[in-house]
Amino acid sequence: MDKIAQTLFKAEYNKLVKKDKHALAALEDELMKLFQEFWMRTDIPSVRRRVRSLDGLPLNPSPDTHYLTVFGVRGVVRYPLTSGEKIYKIPVFSFNMNDWKDHWTTLYLIVGKKTVTLVDSGTHLSEKSLEEGLEVVRVFYGESVHIEDIDNVILTHAHFDHFGGLHYLLPRSKAKLWVHEWDVKTIEDFPKEKSQGREQILRFLKQAGMPAKRISDFMEMHGSSKETFPGYPVTHPFKDGDRIVENYQVIHTPGHCPGLSCIRVGDVMFLGDQVLNDVSPHQFPKIYTSGSGLQNYFNSLIKISSHSETIRVGLPSHYGDIPSIESRAMEIMSEHNQRIADIMKDLDQPKSLYQVSDDYYRFRRGRELRGYDNLLAQEEIGAHLEFMIESMGIVKVTNPEALGKNSEEVVFYQKSI
Numbered sequence: 472m473d474k475i476a477q478t479l480f481k482a483e484y485n486k487l488v489k490k491d492k493h494a495l496a497a498l499e500d501e502l503m504k505l506f507q508e509f510w511m512r513t514d515i516p517s518v519r520r521r522v523r524s525l526d527g528l529p530l531n532p533s534p535d536t537h538y539l540t541v542f543g544v545r546g547v548v549r550y551p552l553t554s555g556e557k558i559y560k561i562p563v564f565s566f567n568m569n570d571w572k573d574h575w576t577t578l579y580l581i582v583g584k585k586t587v588t589l590v591d592s593g594t595h596l597s598e599k600s601l602e603e604g605l606e607v608v609r610v611f612y613g614e615s616v617h618i619e620d621i622d623n624v625i626l627t628h629a630h631f632d633h634f635g636g637l638h639y640l641l642p643r644s645k646a647k648l649w650v651h652e653w654d655v656k657t658i659e660d661f662p663k664e665k666s667q668g669r670e671q672i673l674r675f676l677k678q679a680g681m682p683a684k685r686i687s688d689f690m691e692m693h694g695s696s697k698e699t700f701p702g703y704p705v706t707h708p709f710k711d712g713d714r715i716v717e718n719y720q721v722i723h724t725p726g727h728c729p730g731l732s733c734i735r736v737g738d739v740m741f742l743g744d745q746v747l748n749d750v751s752p753h754q755f756p757k758i759y760t761s762g763s764g765l766q767n768y769f770n771s772l773i774k775i776s777s778h779s780e781t782i783r784v785g786l787p788s789h790y791g792d793i794p795s796i797e798s799r800a801m802e803i804m805s806e807h808n809q810r811i812a813d814i815m816k817d818l819d820q821p822k823s824l825y826q827v828s829d830d831y832y833r834f835r836r837g838r839e840l841r842g843y844d845n846l847l848a849q850e851e852i853g854a855h856l857e858f859m860i861e862s863m864g865i866v867k868v869t870n871p872e873a874l875g876k877n878s879e880e881v882v883f884y885q886k887s888i
């Protein structure tokens with residue numbers, strides 16, 4: 472989330488929770504600084520319109536005010552369900568990125584008929600912003616919920632920005648822990664999974680043809696950046712079609728992560744990272760993590776579309792709400808097809824995955840890959856090449872012996888049509 476959105480969150484919180492009459496004056500000063508620095512990336516008129524609307528709100532506005540149904544207070548938006556439950560969107564800070572934006576994860580609090588459930592948990596760095604979000608839920612929306620009152624935590628999938636927050640949530644509450652059975656091992660044996668993952672990444676990068684110096688820099692960075700997470704017992708593993716907690720429906724959508732599951736509550740669908748606005752969710756080749764791969768992901772896009780006709784709104788774990796899950800799913804599919812077509816244009820000669828990714832991002836997207844982005848690019852393009860070989864049959868490996876399980880030889884790809 473960019474710094475301008477975070478600054479607006481703070482002003483909303485100060486004005487509507489802390490009842491600070493000077494909240495807007497402080498906002499003005501901070502915005503001017505950000506506008507000066509980031510004017511190229513900012514839609515200043517739309518920020519101005521939002522500030523004018525916020526300024527026009529009384530200190531105790533009704534939650535049904537248009538501004539609050541769109542933006543909420545500090546990003547906390549209430550979604551009433553026809554069946555009487557309430558859902559609160561609570562965006563939380565997950566980790567620092569750069570001077571323009573940070574990584575945030577959107578958690579959802581479901582106040583059900585008998586139980587309080589949190590969907591996802593953020594990272595170990597999310598505690599303060601979850602506390603702040605719950606304060607908005609209590610003070611502004613009048614719902615008495617503290618971390619200690621949470622009965623269930625449902626994880627949409629086992630990626631760190633979704634489960635890392637168990638680190639502070641589980642010791643403080645008696646919450647039951649729910650996750651798809653394919654992701655149980657990652658949550659329970661995280662240290663072991665991490666060290667095995669490290670070996671896999673090393674072999675993957677060697678087969679990709681990444682220069683040795685880059686590999687060693689990368690492995691060093693990878694070793695130091697991963698936080699220690701002890702692992703927690705999953706009390707309630709679930710599978711596709713299960714009804715969990717208060718009859719919430721599980722729709723298993725593997726691809727982005729093996730256990731990724733969307734959860735339907737009334738006419739609302741929690742999407743995890745299955746369908747997102749602004750970006751197409753990151754893909755991994757299935758040879759590298761089984762339950763991943765573009766074929767699985769495409770099947771899951773179709774599956775979630777087929778469940779979407781009676782859904783009022785899709786609520787993803789990052790970025791904005793998704794009013795039409797099916798249209799966004801089809802858009803994402805066509806972005807992948809475009810990427811496939813672009814990769815083919817550069818595959819007349821045999822090339823390593825490292826060369827294919829570097830060429831793709833450099834010449835087709837205008838980006839030079841650095842640091843962590845480099846690994847993400849190998850994974851993303853690797854998932855595409857695997858799909859183009861196995862499912863489409865339009866690319867071949869020119870030295871198949873390099874694909875052996877323990878081989879560290881560089882694999883070369885070329886188009887076959």
Ligand SMILES: [Zn+2]
Nearest residue numbers: 630632744788
């Ligand atoms: Zn995520």
